[in-house]
Amino acid sequence: MSQFMICKSKSNLAAYGKCLVDNNICNKKMLLTVAQFHFQSFNMEDIWSIEHIHDYCDQAHELQNHTNAKIYQLLDSLYNVSEVIVLWYGDDYKDLDNIETKEELIKHVKNVLISSNLELYLLAKGAA
Numbered sequence: 001m002s003q004f005m006i007c008k009s010k011s012n013l014a015a016y017g018k019c020l021v022d023n024n025i026c027n028k029k030m031l032l033t034v035a036q037f038h039f040q041s042f043n044m045e046d047i048w049s050i051e052h053i054h055d056y057c058d059q060a061h062e063l064q065n066h067t068n069a070k071i072y073q074l075l076d077s078l079y080n081v082s083e084v085i086v087l088w089y090g091d092d093y094k095d096l097d098n099i100e101t102k103e104e105l106i107k108h109v110k111n112v113l114i115s116s117n118l119e120l121y122l123l124a125k126g127a128a
Contacts, residue, residue, distance in 0.1 A: 003057050003089050003120060005050040006031055008039055009128060011081040013048040016074065020047040034093045038086055038123060050078070053087070057120065060113045071113070072106055079105060082126030089119035099124035 004027070007013060018025045020032060021044045035047045053071075060069035078085060079102045088096060099105045105124045112120050 003054040003087065003118075004031070004034070004093075005053040005085065005087045006035060007048045007050060007078055007082040007086075007126070008035075008042060008046055008084040009048060009078075009082040009126070010046055011128070013050070013078070013081070016078065017048050017050040020044045020049065025049055030091065034086060034088070037094065038096075039084065046083075050074070057113060057118055060109075061118055069113075071109065075105055075109060076102065078126070079124065080127050083128050085122075085124040085126055087120040087122050087124075089121065092121065096121045096123040098122075102127070 020028065020035065025031070031047070031049050035042060056069065056071035056074060060071045063069050075085070085105070086093070086096065097108065099108055099122050105122070108122060109120060112118070
């Protein structure tokens with residue numbers, strides 16, 4: 001299993017991942033299912049799959065100083081340009097923790113990644 005992340009954003013997030021309109025995107029069917037479940041309406045051009053999120057989680061867990069981990073820089077950047085951020089593990093995408101602020105998002109992710117669980121289940125309202 002793996003950690004997944006999608007963002008709903010009008011911004012071009014190609015620096016972070018692939019748009020769902022991309023035919024070469026991995027797990028496209030599952031990502032589309034998750035988007036349909038969490039977003040009442042959307043354009044596929046606004047849904048982005050963020051790559052390497054599982055690796056970022058592993059890196060944060062292994063670092064002694066979690067605040068320097070790439071995942072926090074990534075979340076900080078994506079929060080500002082996203083309407084919604086969704087993180088889930090495997091195929092368990094339905095029952096997610098609701099996050100209202102950037103501070104709450106970072107704190108929640110840090111708490112999970114400090115533990116031995118390493119599985120993030122959240123839906124965060126972004127600033128965009």
